[in-house]
Amino acid sequence: MNLYEKTASELSRMLQSREVSAVEVTTSFLERIDQVDPHLKAFITRTAEQALDTAGRIDYFRQQGEQLHPLAGVPVAVKDNISTMDLRTTCASLILKDYIPPFDATVITALKSAGMPILGKTNLDEFAMGSSTENSAFFPTRNPWNLDRVPGGSSGGSAVAVAAGMAPLALGSDTGGSIRQPASLCRVTGLRPTYGRVSRYGLVAFASSLDQIGIISMNALDSALFLNLIAGYDPLDSTSLPGEVPDYTAGLEPGLEKLRVGVIRYGSTEGFDPEVTEMVQKAASLLEKSGANVGEVSLPLTDYGLSAYYLIAPAEASSNLGRYDGVRYGFCAGGDSIEEMFNRTRGKGFGPEVKRRIMIGTYALSAGYYDAYYLKAMKVRTLVRRSYEEAFKKYDLLLGAASPTPAFKLGEKTGDPLQMYLSDVCNITDSLAGVPSLALPGGAHTSGLPLGLQLTAPPLREKLLLQMACFFEKYSEQAPRRPVLDFIEGGSSDEL
Amino acid sequence: MNYDVVIGLEIHVELLTASKLFCGCSTAFGREPNSNCCPVCLGLPGSLPVFNRRAIELALKAALALNSEVQLQSRFDRKNYFYPDLPKAYQVSQYDQPLARGGYLEVEFEDGIHRVHLERVHLEEEAGKLIHAGDSIIGAGHSLVDYNRAGIPLLEIVTAPELHSGREARYFLEDLRTVLLYSGSSDCKMEEGSLRCDANISLRPKGSRELGTKAEVKNMNSFRSVELALDYEVGRQERVLSEGGKVIQETCHWDEEKKQTIALRSKEGSSDYRYFPEPDLLPLVLESSFIEELSRQLPELPARRRERLQEQYGLEKEEAFLLTANRDLGDFFEEAAKEYPDYRHLAKWVQGDLLYQLRESLKKVDELEPGLLADLLLLLDEGKINRPVAKELLAEMVKTGADPKEMVKDRGLEQISGRDTLLPVVEKVIAENPEAVENYRRGKKKALAFLVGRVMAETQGRADPAELNRILQEKI
Numbered sequence: 001m002n003l004y005e006k007t008a009s010e011l012s013r014m015l016q017s018r019e020v021s022a023v024e025v026t027t028s029f030l031e032r033i034d035q036v037d038p039h040l041k042a043f044i045t046r047t048a049e050q051a052l053d054t055a056g057r058i059d060y061f062r063q064q065g066e067q068l069h070p071l072a073g074v075p076v077a078v079k080d081n082i083s084t085m086d087l088r089t090t091c092a093s094l095i096l097k098d099y100i101p102p103f104d105a106t107v108i109t110a111l112k113s114a115g116m117p118i119l120g121k122t123n124l125d126e127f128a129m130g131s132s133t134e135n136s137a138f139f140p141t142r143n144p145w146n147l148d149r150v151p152g153g154s155s156g157g158s159a160v161a162v163a164a165g166m167a168p169l170a171l172g173s174d175t176g177g178s179i180r181q182p183a184s185l186c187r188v189t190g191l192r193p194t195y196g197r198v199s200r201y202g203l204v205a206f207a208s209s210l211d212q213i214g215i216i217s218m219n220a221l222d223s224a225l226f227l228n229l230i231a232g233y234d235p236l237d238s239t240s241l242p243g244e245v246p247d248y249t250a251g252l253e254p255g256l257e258k259l260r261v262g263v264i265r266y267g268s269t270e271g272f273d274p275e276v277t278e279m280v281q282k283a284a285s286l287l288e289k290s291g292a293n294v295g296e297v298s299l300p301l302t303d304y305g306l307s308a309y310y311l312i313a314p315a316e317a318s319s320n321l322g323r324y325d326g327v328r329y330g331f332c333a334g335g336d337s338i339e340e341m342f343n344r345t346r347g348k349g350f351g352p353e354v355k356r357r358i359m360i361g362t363y364a365l366s367a368g369y370y371d372a373y374y375l376k377a378m379k380v381r382t383l384v385r386r387s388y389e390e391a392f393k394k395y396d397l398l399l400g401a402a403s404p405t406p407a408f409k410l411g412e413k414t415g416d417p418l419q420m421y422l423s424d425v426c427n428i429t430d431s432l433a434g435v436p437s438l439a440l441p442g443g444a445h446t447s448g449l450p451l452g453l454q455l456t457a458p459p460l461r462e463k464l465l466l467q468m469a470c471f472f473e474k475y476s477e478q479a480p481r482r483p484v485l486d487f488i489e490g491g492s493s494d495e496l
Numbered sequence: 497m498n499y500d501v502v503i504g505l506e507i508h509v510e511l512l513t514a515s516k517l518f519c520g521c522s523t524a525f526g527r528e529p530n531s532n533c534c535p536v537c538l539g540l541p542g543s544l545p546v547f548n549r550r551a552i553e554l555a556l557k558a559a560l561a562l563n564s565e566v567q568l569q570s571r572f573d574r575k576n577y578f579y580p581d582l583p584k585a586y587q588v589s590q591y592d593q594p595l596a597r598g599g600y601l602e603v604e605f606e607d608g609i610h611r612v613h614l615e616r617v618h619l620e621e622e623a624g625k626l627i628h629a630g631d632s633i634i635g636a637g638h639s640l641v642d643y644n645r646a647g648i649p650l651l652e653i654v655t656a657p658e659l660h661s662g663r664e665a666r667y668f669l670e671d672l673r674t675v676l677l678y679s680g681s682s683d684c685k686m687e688e689g690s691l692r693c694d695a696n697i698s699l700r701p702k703g704s705r706e707l708g709t710k711a712e713v714k715n716m717n718s719f720r721s722v723e724l725a726l727d728y729e730v731g732r733q734e735r736v737l738s739e740g741g742k743v744i745q746e747t748c749h750w751d752e753e754k755k756q757t758i759a760l761r762s763k764e765g766s767s768d769y770r771y772f773p774e775p776d777l778l779p780l781v782l783e784s785s786f787i788e789e790l791s792r793q794l795p796e797l798p799a800r801r802r803e804r805l806q807e808q809y810g811l812e813k814e815e816a817f818l819l820t821a822n823r824d825l826g827d828f829f830e831e832a833a834k835e836y837p838d839y840r841h842l843a844k845w846v847q848g849d850l851l852y853q854l855r856e857s858l859k860k861v862d863e864l865e866p867g868l869l870a871d872l873l874l875l876l877d878e879g880k881i882n883r884p885v886a887k888e889l890l891a892e893m894v895k896t897g898a899d900p901k902e903m904v905k906d907r908g909l910e911q912i913s914g915r916d917t918l919l920p921v922v923e924k925v926i927a928e929n930p931e932a933v934e935n936y937r938r939g940k941k942k943a944l945a946f947l948v949g950r951v952m953a954e955t956q957g958r959a960d961p962a963e964l965n966r967i968l969q970e971k972i
Contacts, residue, residue: 083542096541103535105542204541209775237544238777316775319576322585323539327641338639342578365576365770374772 003028005482008074008168008222015073018062022055022073026117029075033119033166039487041141042151042160043120044080044090051075051117058115071229072115077167079158080121081128082213083202084108087118091204092136093126095324095331095349105202106237107171107213107230114229119167122157126351127321128178128206130154131423134414135353142410143185144483145449149407152182152423158216159186163483169226170216175206176309177427179214180439184402184452187441187483189469191215191223194459195434196241198227199234205320207313208239210431218481220440220469224248227462246463254467256290262297262395271422272404279442279451280401286475287399297391297398304380305429310421311364311377312432317354318361324349356417381432388433392458397468401426402439402452430456438465440472499699499737501730502707503665504657507672508650509682510622510690511554516647517621518545518588525688529642537647539583544776551619551649552780555595556790558651558681559617561797562672564599569781570618572774577767580641581624589620589652591771595780602799603671605664612668613656622648645689651681657696657707662726666719669693674798678823686718693722698743699733708733709743713757715750725750729757801826809839818847824862825851831866836873845873849887853894868893872900880904882911884957913960915967918951921959922967925950933972944968 003011003025014020030048037043058073078084081091083101085108090096104112111118125135133141133156141156143149144164151160155172159182162170172179174192183190192214203213213230217223227248234240263284269277288294299305326332326345333348335341350358364373391398404425413420430437435456442453453472457464513523519536535543559566573591599614624646629637653672659665673684673691684691698710713729716722728750733743748757796804798820805816805826819826829846836842850869854861872893876886881904889900889909904910912918925947926933936943944965951964 083540089541091541099541101535101540101542103540103543200542201544202542205776207775236546238546239544239775315772319574319586319770319772322576322578323541323583325578325580325585327580328538328583329540338580362770365772367768367770370770370772 002032002165004032004165004168006168007218008071009219009225011074011168012070012225015062016068016070022058022062022115022117023052025073026051026055026075026119029119029165029167032164035488036144036164036485037166039142039147039485040144040160040164040166041139042122042157042164042166043077044092044123044136044138044157045088046120047087047118048120050087051119054112054115054117058117061115069114069229070225073117074169075117075119075167076111077119077122077158077161077170078108078111079124079155079170079172081124081173081204081206082108082171083204084118084121087121089121089204090138091127092124092138093350093354094137095345097137097331099330101202103202105213106199106234108202110230111171116169119161122155122161122170124157124178125154126354127204127317128154128173128175128211129317129353129357131177131181131420132408132410132413133157133182134410135351137351140410143407143449144485145187146407147487148409149449150185150410150412152185152403152407154178154182155190155216156182159183159188159190162186162188162216162218164485165482168218169222171230172214172216173203173206174212174214174427174431175210175313176431177424179216180402180427180437180452180454181424183216183439184442184454185407185450187450187452187481189215189217189219189223189441190402190439191217191227191462191465192430192437193227193231193462194241194436196237196239197232197436197460197462198230199232199237199240201234201236205316207316208320209316210309210313212431219473220438220466221249221252223438223469224252224466227466231462241460243460248463248466251463252467252470254471256287256292256471259287259292259397260395261287261292261294262391262398263294264398264400265296265298266400266425267299267302269404271425272401273406273445275445276401276404276406276451280399280453283442283453283472284399286472290471295395297395299387299391299429301380301384301387302425302429305384305432306421306425308377308380308384309424309428309432310360311373312381314357314361315364315374315377316361318358318365321350321354321358353417384429384432385434388429388435388458396457397464398456400454400456402442402454403427406445406447406449406451426454430454435459436462436465438469440469441476442472443476497734498702499708499734500702500704501660502657502698502700502710503659503661503726504696505653505655505659505665505668506694506696507653507655507669508692508694509558509653509676509684511551511558511649511651512680512682513548513550513554513649515548515550517548517551517619517649518647521647523648525690527644529640529644532644533646537583538643539585545588545774547777547780548649553790554679554681555617555619555649555651556782556787557679557794558653558676559596559599560787560791561675561679561681561794562599562601562614562617562653564596564614564617566596566782566787567593568784569593569779570595571779572619572777573771574774576770579623580639581626581643581646583624583643583646587621587623588774588777590618593779594618601668601671601675603664603668605667610658610664612658615654615656616652617654618652620650620652622646622650662723662730665693665695665726666723669719669722671798674821678795678797689717695722695726695729697726697729697733699730699737708737709745711743711745711757712747713750714747714760715752717752721750721752724755725757728755732757795823798823805829809833809843811839811843815840815843815847819843822861824860828861828864828866828869832870835867835870838873838877842869842873845869845890849890850894853891856891857895859894863897864894865897868897868900875900875904879913879960880910882958882961885909885911909958911960912955912958913963915963918955918959918964918967921951921954922964922971925954926971936972947972
């Protein structure tokens with residue numbers, strides 16, 4: 001088995017027992033990237049040299065017998081909307097095409113101090129606005145399970161990097177499903193922690209009250225290991241949560257007795273693939289057979305939640321993206337007056353979806369419309385939060401689908417923004433409520449494409465999500481874990 | 497004039513913190529452009545704001561000093577607009593839930609004391625500073641931006657439209673400045689821009705209740721220019737109205753050189769700032785005990801102190817005003833008064849010779865030991881030194897902090913008042929100046945002054961003038 005096929009926990013163990021060196025591990029992933037990324041296009045920027053540098057340093061420290069973090073030498077890919085010092089951070093936008101930040105995001109500081117080699121920055125929908133990674137200003141990323149299909153988005157690059165063995169772990173960001181939906185479409189595990197559990201400092205803002213950095217990995221244990229590193233209060237982020245961080249890797253073997261699970265009944269299942277509904281039912285019966293109390297929970301606000309989300313998120317985005325004016329950094333188109341410079345810079349620098357959301361958001365916040373749109377959406381958000389509080393009085397955990405359909409074709413929804421927005425329908429209310437949510441492989445569609453389950457827990461109960469993910473992993477061992485990449489000679493070697 | 501003038505002020509005050517409102521950058525004035533900056537105050541992608549606790553304390557102290565009602569919960573909002581000096585394209589400010597509501601300041605105008613009400617007091621962040629190529633904001637070829645100022649905590653104080661002339665506005669501002677200085681919230685230096693004032697001004701026919709169309713006047717950089725600009729604008733609007741014209745709602749710029757207001761932009765179709773709650777900050781929730789603690793920390797404020805100085809020390813109103821205009825000067829007076837019982841005499845010295853000497857030697861009153869002035873005046877009252885010597889010693893004392901008692905002893909400056917000591921000197925002077933003596937006897941009073949001067953010269957100015965006069969008149 002190639003090193004790039006190992007999970008992060010396996011690599012961590014092998015590195016600690018000195019079975020392999022960090023340079024060997026990193027080299028394996030870098031070679032894999034060279035081999036498959038030209039076809040998949042998960043990375044915007046690759047940082048092979050720096051990664052090997054870090055790996056070399058870690059090997060030296062290990063030789064010196066220094067105490068190292070369990071993830072020392074385990075490489076990682078980073079979504080390109082997370083600020084990395086001296087390394088360009090584009091948000092997949094022309095407006096930040098050449099922007100090199102002078103500071104690291106708090107999560108990046110954590111990765112660096114743990115000694116994780118950073119392999120590169122991954123593709124996304126421009127400013128994380130989209131569900132297919134087709135809104136990248138540079139190129140779309142392709143789904144490794146079927147190159148004609150999208151990987152989901154906006155963290156499509158990170159999901160593909162992990163799914164195709166180009167990185168054992170990746171950082172993503174989730175505003176309204178941007179980790180969970182692509183994880184589901186690429187058959188990897190995607191965790192959106194509680195809002196505030198992981199610092200947002202250095203995450204380029206899309207919608208501040210919804211944005212959350214999270215993890216894409218091959219399994220729950222890897223997520224737990226990584227979450228141990230990045231979770232916790234950050235004095236640089238006023239919205240980050242105080243309080244102790246548990247050891248997420250401890251006690252992941254679950255006992256299901258008396259666990260109360262609510263299966264989500266969506267307000268409308270229009271547009272849901274019947275096999276998705278079936279997958280959720282199967283998972284529910286598995287839990288029941290294993291001793292859990294399974295009931296049904298209806299979240300009738302799901303439909304309103306989607307509408308509220310597509311007002312609140314664009315409203316915040318319209319404000320967050322105002323700073324890209326060509327004055328201080330990033331792309332500047334020039335002009336004969338300051339207004340002309342602003343207009344030309346923003347006109348040329350932003351792509352169509354970003355412009356659409358800026359316009360929706362500007363409209364929703366405008367005098368005379370604020371009460372009807374933004375304020376009403378905020379009221380719906382409060383109701384959504386309350387309906388979760390109610391649901392969590394009856395259930396410990398909610399179970400549903402991570403995406404209403406398997407991966408759709410490239411170009412299939414680009415002409416119809418509303419259809420595209422609906423692909424986040426399963427994820428968005430969790431985001432509005434700020435609760436932790438995890439997508440995990442749920443089986444295969446008859447087309448061979450992956451399907452994903454989604455688990456949702458009360459605030460700060462990430463551990464419960466990881467325990468349940470471990471439980472499901474035990475029952476899905478027979479399904480193929482990795483996609484077969486036909487374009488590589490002897491592609492079958494990728495099958496496990 | 498057939499019109500009533502209605503003026504409301506919007507005052508911005510930079511709070512006296514060492515670091516900015518949302519980051520650790522220095523607030524020092526006059527540094528090299530763009531050297532006090534970091535990702536947060538430059539609004540770099542991904543940066544986030546964190547409250548400066550000190551800024552909140554100072555803002556609350558200012559609000560309390562202005563009798564404004566501090567709100568236990570307030571909120572920060574984003575005010576969105578595009579301008580090159582605004583790094584995030586929004587200013588973090590407070591919209592419908594300000595830090596404090598209401599308040600007032602009692603100000604003495606020419607027709608008596610008026611209570612000028614405040615609408616609100618809120619906290620926000622400062623923008624950067626544009627430097628335009630050329631002399632004027634209009635038609636500059638290019639502009640440069642300095643973000644050193646961006647993110648400095650700023651207090652906005654909005655008055656009710658209760659002022660009626662440029663002079664009233666100036667008096668109000670001067671008193672506001674004094675109160676803020678007492679509260680320790682700001683250094684209020686108009687010339688450095690740490691206190692700025694915009695004014696809304698409108699005219700309405702006498703007796704009318706409806707407010708006229710207002711113009712906003714900006715760029716008034718001193719108390720004097722506030723008065724001049726507003727009076728100019730009153731005159732301009734009056735001319736427009738009396739000629740049957742209409743005042744347009746617009747923003748004007750006070751041109752210090754031309755001494756006139758210049759229309760900058762029309763405010764019709766006024767900007768929509770798309771305020772909404774700042775999602776990067778939590779609402780500000782205050783404990784009442786915290787507010788009470790800050791309230792206790794406030795010193796006695798000028799209005800109260802003025803009254804007390806009159807009652808306790810029997811001072812005149814003008815004296816009390818002068819001594820409270822500067823908190824340190826008042827403190828100095830009260831400290832010295834503990835050791836010197838003639839308060840009126842002390843007050844005269846403090847506001848006269850002492851202030852003069854402080855200005856001359858570029859010293860601040862808090863650098864001087866109050867007890868020294870008390871000692872000096874005691875020496876004078878006891879007749880140990882005379883007035884001219886006292887003034888000399890005061891100058892010396894202010895410059896070097898020297899003890900007057902020791903200076904008197906060391907330099908032998910003690911007044912000579914003994915008849916036995918003075919008599920031989922007087923006799924010597926009379927003998928040496930027969931002409932002057934003759935003149936005096938013929939009725940020339942001036943000649944006496946000459947002879948006094950001679951005796952003073954012989955005694956290095958130490959002779960007791962009263963005693964000297966007596967002996968001289970007796971002898972000639």
